[in-house]
Amino acid sequence: MKERNFLDRVMEFEQQLESMQNQFRDLIGFVAQMTEDSHSLQLENHHLRKRLEEVDGQSQTTNKRQHRKKPNKIDVGEGVDNLARLYNEGFHVCNVHYGGSRKGEDCLFCLSFLNKQNV
Ligand SMILES: [Zn+2]
Numbered sequence: 097m098k099e100r101n102f103l104d105r106v107m108e109f110e111q112q113l114e115s116m117q118n119q120f121r122d123l124i125g126f127v128a129q130m131t132e133d134s135h136s137l138q139l140e141n142h143h144l145r146k147r148l149e150e151v152d153g154q155s156q157t158t159n160k161r162q163h164r165k166k167p168n169k170i171d172v173g174e175g176v177d178n179l180a181r182l183y184n185e186g187f188h189v190c191n192v193h194y195g196g197s198r199k200g201e202d203c204l205f206c207l208s209f210l211n212k213q214n215v
Pocket of ligand 1: 188189190192193203204205206207
């Protein structure tokens, strides 16, 4: 009777180990996915920063005569120009995927957004 009980517990323990192993595998998969996402976000961020520096440099030379603007405020025309350029560089400007890479594909959200701004 005691032996039987012991065997049951060993088997139960084995099942628990198996289930933990599965959870652990899921966890590893999750971490791998996160690492991949993080990497591509870092790349994207890097591209966007570079692009922003370029755009910033350009707008600062054009606006040298004007008084300084608040950092987060760009006038609408210039903003749309930069967005169109960003789009042409291969990034989303739509609010659905904003800042994400278009991966070489056209995006209808972006296009309709840009069209709306140009009217
Ligand atoms: Zn888009």
